[in-house]
Every structure is written in structure tokens, then in C-alpha cells.
Amino acid sequence: MSAINTDQLTVKFGDFTAVDRVSLSVEPGEIYGFLGPNGSGKTTLIKALCGLIKPAAGSGEVLGFDCARDADQIRERVGYMSQNFSLYQDLTVSENIDFYAGIYGLRGEHLRKRKADAIAMTHLDPYLDRRAGRLSGGWKQRLALACAFIHQPGLLFLDEPTAGIDPVARRDLWDLLFQLSGEGVTFFVTTHYMDEAERCGRVGYIYLSRLIANGPPEELKRIPAVSPPGTRRLEIVTNSTSSALAAIKRQPYAISATIFGQSIHLLMDRSISTERVEADLRKEGFESLQTREINPSLEDVFVTLTDSLKEERLD
Amino acid sequence: MTDHSPYRRIVSKLSRTLDLFRGTIPVLRKEAIHIRRDPMALFVTVLIPIIQMFTIGFAIDTNVRDTRTVLYDGAHTQESRRLIDRFVNSDDFIIVADVESEQALNDEIVAGRASVGIHIPADYSRRLLSGQTASFLVLVDGSDSSVASQSLNVANAIALRESLEKSLPVTAVSRSLPVEARPKILFNPDSRSANFLIPGMLAVLIQIMTVMLTALAIVRERERGTLEQLYMTPVKPLGLMIGKIIPYAIVAYAELSIMLFFMRWVFKIPISGSLTLLLLLVVPFLITMLGLGLLISTRAQSQQEAMQAAFGTMLPSIFLSGYIFPIDTMPLFFRGVSAILPTTYLIEIFRGIILRGAGIDALWKQTLILSIMGLVLITLSALRFRKRTS
Numbered sequence: 001m002s003a004i005n006t007d008q009l010t011v012k013f014g015d016f017t018a019v020d021r022v023s024l025s026v027e028p029g030e031i032y033g034f035l036g037p038n039g040s041g042k043t044t045l046i047k048a049l050c051g052l053i054k055p056a057a058g059s060g061e062v063l064g065f066d067c068a069r070d071a072d073q074i075r076e077r078v079g080y081m082s083q084n085f086s087l088y089q090d091l092t093v094s095e096n097i098d099f100y101a102g103i104y105g106l107r108g109e110h111l112r113k114r115k116a117d118a119i120a121m122t123h124l125d126p127y128l129d130r131r132a133g134r135l136s137g138g139w140k141q142r143l144a145l146a147c148a149f150i151h152q153p154g155l156l157f158l159d160e161p162t163a164g165i166d167p168v169a170r171r172d173l174w175d176l177l178f179q180l181s182g183e184g185v186t187f188f189v190t191t192h193y194m195d196e197a198e199r200c201g202r203v204g205y206i207y208l209s210r211l212i213a214n215g216p217p218e219e220l221k222r223i224p225a226v227s228p229p230g231t232r233r234l235e236i237v238t239n240s241t242s243s244a245l246a247a248i249k250r251q252p253y254a255i256s257a258t259i260f261g262q263s264i265h266l267l268m269d270r271s272i273s274t275e276r277v278e279a280d281l282r283k284e285g286f287e288s289l290q291t292r293e294i295n296p297s298l299e300d301v302f303v304t305l306t307d308s309l310k311e312e313r314l315d
Numbered sequence: 316m317t318d319h320s321p322y323r324r325i326v327s328k329l330s331r332t333l334d335l336f337r338g339t340i341p342v343l344r345k346e347a348i349h350i351r352r353d354p355m356a357l358f359v360t361v362l363i364p365i366i367q368m369f370t371i372g373f374a375i376d377t378n379v380r381d382t383r384t385v386l387y388d389g390a391h392t393q394e395s396r397r398l399i400d401r402f403v404n405s406d407d408f409i410i411v412a413d414v415e416s417e418q419a420l421n422d423e424i425v426a427g428r429a430s431v432g433i434h435i436p437a438d439y440s441r442r443l444l445s446g447q448t449a450s451f452l453v454l455v456d457g458s459d460s461s462v463a464s465q466s467l468n469v470a471n472a473i474a475l476r477e478s479l480e481k482s483l484p485v486t487a488v489s490r491s492l493p494v495e496a497r498p499k500i501l502f503n504p505d506s507r508s509a510n511f512l513i514p515g516m517l518a519v520l521i522q523i524m525t526v527m528l529t530a531l532a533i534v535r536e537r538e539r540g541t542l543e544q545l546y547m548t549p550v551k552p553l554g555l556m557i558g559k560i561i562p563y564a565i566v567a568y569a570e571l572s573i574m575l576f577f578m579r580w581v582f583k584i585p586i587s588g589s590l591t592l593l594l595l596l597v598v599p600f601l602i603t604m605l606g607l608g609l610l611i612s613t614r615a616q617s618q619q620e621a622m623q624a625a626f627g628t629m630l631p632s633i634f635l636s637g638y639i640f641p642i643d644t645m646p647l648f649f650r651g652v653s654a655i656l657p658t659t660y661l662i663e664i665f666r667g668i669i670l671r672g673a674g675i676d677a678l679w680k681q682t683l684i685l686s687i688m689g690l691v692l693i694t695l696s697a698l699r700f701r702k703r704t705s
């Protein structure tokens with residue numbers, strides 16, 4: 001049985017379709033990365049899966065329970081960390097944990113043990129008496145995770161857990177997720193970070209309410225739409241990235257070109273040599289060229305797929 | 316193996332019912348911590364109604380006493396002086412100026428230095444002694460209606476008494492008049508407006524505090540995103556509501572007790588009836604107001620909106636509940652509105668118990684209406700809550 005299984009799941013707000021016929025499944029013990037621009041429907045999908053919003057069409061199952069009918073059972077068994085820090089700032093770390101433990105009905109010896117485990121897992125012990133509002137971003141997220149995990153759910157929804165925390169805290173949090181996932185916990189994690197997505201067992205990309213990619217990162221990089229036969233990818237670093245982009249796009253062998261940070265990713269005819277590309281750019285007056293052949297990154301995958309979807313819409 | 320013994324059935328039914336209230340205790344505990352953590356907020360919440368009670372309470376003594384009066388005695392006779400004495404002795408008037416022209420009399424009133432002017436014309440005594448109707452002029456500043464009407468009443472009474480004494484034979488001078496109306500005002504012997512207004516004020520102040528506290532308690536969570544997190548847990552709407560309500564109900568109750576204390580010992584308004592009954596009959600009203608606060612919280616997106624809505628519900632409760640304006644004199648439409656305001660009934664209960672010493676036999680109707688209103692409002696807000704959570 002899959003931990004999550006949706007079939008053509010659709011959520012509407014009035015006339016607006018926030019989640020459009022999404023079908024995906026998440027296997028037990030896996031970390032599923034869910035990506036997509038802001039407003040593409042990630043949070044809405046999570047809410048629908050937890051039974052907070054009724055789907056307009058299609059269906060979803062979470063841990064074997066129907067998310068339209070069995071919201072109570074689902075909420076009992078999953079943990080959820082919302083995208084904004086949403087614990088009580090004026091309560092201490094310990095009081096916040098107690099509150100959630102109380103809500104899930106933990107009592108007595110069981111409560112003591114669960115609390116000790118959650119604290120040990122997140123290394124929150126030095127901060128137990130500190131008000132949650134006074135914790136730094138990374139520690140807040142750890143507290144949120146401890147609260148979401150207090151009832152030992154088999155499945156955790158984490159909505160942008162690493163947004164706005166520093167790189168070290170980000171890495172620590174992911175290490176923790178991997179540790180728990182190793183113990184059999186399933187994660188559904190939304191994120192904007194490609195490096196996080198690369199670490200997921202499988203990723204989904206939602207764009208304009210539609211799931212346009214779904215699968216393990218390596219598999220997605222091989223799909224023909226991303227790496228058509230007879231093409232290769234070059235990473236080009238130059239002194240003037242944006243004007244170089246225009247120059248590159250003019251070349252007859254260029255299929256598509258996109259800026260990634262300080263570099264340009266060029267998808268091109270595989271029969272053309274790297275030297276030829278460098279020469280063409282020098283001719284246009286661009287200096288200090290560094291070029292190397294690369295495999296597509298996940299970002300390449302998502303950019304290519306959204307571009308082709310945009311073209312499709314224009315047609 | 317399933318066990319169908321009645322005991323099992325009862326237990327399972329009970330646990331299902333209890334499940335409807337899931338989360339009550341943790342929410343209650345958490346809310347209590349919030350209150351404890353912010354003693355300043357609690358202090359201000361409790362203090363503001365008391366300050367209002369004191370400011371309004373001392374300001375609303377609208378009884379007219381010692382009305383500032385300007386006098387123009389054009390006659391300067393024994394009779395005119397007797398008339399003036401009558402005014403002065405009535406306690407209702409205090410002569411603040413003696414002027415010598417009609418113009419000056421007018422000026423004093425226009426300038427606001429006096430609200431009543433008495434003009435005794437030069438021919439007052441002459442006409443009186445010659446058996447003609449003597450008249451004196453009473454000018455009243457109508458901009459304060461209660462002063463105006465009371466001054467007129469007293470002036471008429473004085474004139475009437477003078478006339479009677481003059482027209483009766485002087486021989487019947489036991490100086491007692493044949494007929495005298497002696498009104499005795501029940502329940503509020505001094506006719507103090509404070510006695511009338513303060514019980515109503517308590518109802519209004521308790522209302523605003525309760526509605527505001529509950530509405531804010533939920534909306535604050537919505538604003539901070541913690542409500543969204545809560546919705547994803549197995550907390551049940553009823554559990555959340557009741558857990559939130561109880562701490563604020565206790566605060567409201569404590570507040571009412573403090574205000575009753577001040578009413579008794581500072582404003583010297585005795586509670587003629589049973590204090591226990593009063594505290595008991597407040598309960599359905601509190602439930603109604605807590606329900607109203609919750610209802611507002613299901614709609615309002617921000618604390619600001621919640622405050623505005625809470626104040627919005629206050630206005631009709633202040634003006635149409637009989638707190639300030641008597642319901643009997645309202646146009647039919649507004650009487651209809653006042654009939655659906657819970658405050659109307661609580662004010663009737665308060666005045667009944669505090670001023671008239673009424674018991675439950677006289678107040679059961681109001682109690683019943685309030686209980687029904689409370690039930691309806693709580694159910695309504697629970698339903699709206701449920702819609703949001705599932």
C-alpha cells in the first residue's frame with residue numbers, strides 16, 4: 001500500500017482550479033520532494049490530502065484512508081508542519097510540545113517517553129524553557145518538527161520547512177529527515193531548493209496547478225523532452241551573462257539557452273564542437289569563457305518542461 | 316470478537332461523545348498560559364471596563380439639582396421676594412446672578428452661565444393684589460432637555476402653590492392645602508439616575524469584554540497561522556471552542572464580581588435581591604456573548620476586523636437595549652430590534668434583581684430567552700467552525 005496515492009485529484013476555489021488533475025503516489029519510507037513556483041498549488045494539495053479541503057474531483061488516499069471521507073483518521077496518523085512557523089511564540093519549547101502531545105491524547109508514561117524521544121531527536125534539550133519566539137529559525141523548525149512528530153506519525157507533510165533558515169540549519173534539518181526516513185517514516189516535503197530536491201527519492205513538479213513532472217531525479221533528467229536525442233548540454237561562464245545569452249540564442253545550433261546563476265546552460269546540437277561555440281562567442285566579443293559539458297540538472301528539467309508547457313499554451 | 320454488552324455500548328457511546336470535545340483540556344491549558352504570560356494585557360482588559368464604570372458612573376448622575384439660575388426681579392416687593400424664596404428653597408435652583416434688565420437675563424443664559432432665568436415683572440404685586448392674574452416669566456435653556464423639563468415642572472408647581480394659597484381664604488391659614496400630591500418613588504427612592512444606569516452599564520461592559528476577548532483569541536491564532544496548524548490535528552471544533560471559551564468566561568465572571576463590588580460600595584447601590592441568583596442568571600448571557608465572539612471570529616480575518624465587528628454589535632446594545640433610552644418610547648421598529656438583543660434581557664434581569672429585588676418567578680422569561688439565544692449562538696458558531704475544519 002502506498003503512503004499517498006492520488007488519482008486525478010482536483011481542488012477548486014470557486015472558478016479557480018488550484019490543483020488540476022494531479023495523480024501521484026508516494027511509497028512508504030520515501031522522501032518525496034514537491035516543487036513548484038509560488039501559488040502553483042503545493043500547499044493546497046497538502047491541505048486536500050489532510051482532508052482540510054474537499055477535492056472537487058478525483059480522489060486521494062493517505063495511509064489507506066480516503067481524504068474526502070476519513071479526514072479524522074488521517075489527521076490522527078500524519079504530522080503536518082505548515083509553511084510559516086506556527087507554534088505559540090509565547091509558550092516555551094516544552095509547553096509547545098506538551099500542547100501537541102495533549103492534542104494527540106498522549107498521556108502518562110507514553111507521553112514522557114515520546115517527549116524524551118522527540119527532544120533527543122531534535123537536540124532541543126538546552127532550550128526547553130525558552131520561549132519559542134526567541135529561538136532562531138533553524139531551532140524553530142526543529143521545534144515544529146518535534147511537535148509534528150510527537151505522536152509518531154508514519155507520514156509527515158513538511159511545507160517549505162527550510163524556507164528562510166540558514167544553510168547550516170538547512171543541512172542539519174535534512175540530515176534529520178534522512179535519519180527518520182531510514183527508520184521508515186515517509187516524508188512529503190515541499191521546497192524551492194534544487195539541492196534538496198536532488199536528495200529526494202522522488203520529486204514532483206507542479207506548475208500552474210498541474211503536475212508536470214513526477215519521478216526520481218535521475219529518471220527525470222533522461223526524459224526525451226529534457227534531453228532530446230542528438231543533443232548535449234554546455235555550461236558557459238562568461239563576463240556578461242545576459243548579453244551573451246542573446247548572442248548564444250542566435251546561433252543556428254542552439255535549441256534553448258537559460259541563465260542559471262552566473263552561467264548559461266545551452267542545449268545544442270550534439271554534432272557541434274565546444275570549440276565552435278567558444279569561437280562564435282569570442283567573435284561576438286565575449287571574454288573569459290569557461291565551457292564544459294554537463295548533465296541536465298533538475299532545474300534544467302523543470303525549466304525545459306515549463307517552457308514547453310508555455311509554448312503549448314500559446315499555440 | 317465483539318462484545319455487545321450494554322456496558323460496552325455505553326462506554327463506546329461515551330467515548331464517541333467525548334471525542335467531540337477532543338482537545339478541550341490542552342487548549343484550555345494553553346490559553347491559560349497565554350493569559351498568564353501577558354499579565355499586562357489581562358490587567359488592561361480587566362481595568363478598562365472598571366475605569367469606564369467609574370467615569371460613566373460619576374458622569375451620569377443626570378438628576379437636576381441646583382440648576383444655575385439668573386434672576387431679574389423687576390418688582391422688588393414683598394410678594395416677589397416670597398416667590399424668589401420659594402424657588403431658592405426648592406433645592407432645584409441656585410441663584411447665580413441678579414440682573415436688572417431683560418437683556419442681561421437673556422445674555423446670562425446665552426453665555427451659558429445659567430440655564431434658567433426668572434423674570435418677575437414690575438407689576439407682579441400690583442396685579443396680584445388687585446385680583447388679576449399675575450405672571451412671572453421663566454426662561455429655560457432647552458438645550459439640556461432633562462434640566463428644561465424638570466425646571467418647568469418645579470416652576471409650575473411653585474406657581475400653582477402660590478395661586479392656591481392666594482385664592483383660598485386667608486382664614487384657613489393652617490397653611491395647609493386641601494389637596495397635595497405626594498409621589499413616592501419605589502425601588503429608587505432618591506430617583507437617582509445612577510441606580511437606573513449602572514446595572515445596565517454592567518451588562519454592556521461585560522458584553523464588550525466577553526465578545527472582544529473570545530473573538531480576538533481565535534482571530535489572533537488565525538493571524539499568526541497557528542489555527543491552520545491546529546486544523547491539521549485531531550482537535551475537534553467543539554474542543555477548540557470550549558477550551559478557548561472557559562478561561563475568558565472565568566475572566567468575565569471575575570470582572571463582573573469586581574464591578575458589582577464597586578457598584579455596591581462606591582456607587583452605593585444596594586442589591587435588593589439575591590446576589591447568587593444574579594450571578595446564576597448571568598451564565599446564559601455569558602454563553603450568548605461567548606458564542607457571538609466566536610461567530611465574529613469565524614468571519615474576521617484580522618484582529619482589527621474582529622474589534623470593529625465587536626464594536627459594531629455594541630452600538631445597538633448601548634442604544635436599543637433600554638440601557639440609556641427607555642424601550643417604551645422607541646418607535647416600533649427599534650422596539651423589535653431591542654427584543655432580539657440579549658443585552659435587553661440581561662438589563663431587565665439586573666435591574667430586576669438589583670433595584671426591585673425580583674426573584675426568578677419574575678425573571679424566568681428573560682432567563683429562558685437568554686438561554687435559547689445562547690444555545691442558538693453557540694450551535695451556530697460550532698457549525699461554522701466545523702465547516703472551516705472539515
Ligand SMILES: Nc1ncnc2c1ncn2[C@@H]1O[C@H](COP(=O)(O)OP(=O)(O)O)[C@@H](O)[C@H]1O
Binds near residue numbers: 013018036
Ligand atoms: N482559501 C483559498 N481561497 C481562494 N484561493 C486560494 C485559497 N488558498 C489558496 N488559494 C489560491 O490557490 C493557489 C495555490 O495556492 P497554494 O497552494 O498556497 O500555492 P503554493 O503553496 O504552491 O505557493 C494560489 O493562487 C492561491 O492564491
Ligand SMILES: [Mg+2]
Binds near residue numbers: 043044
Ligand atoms: Mg505554499
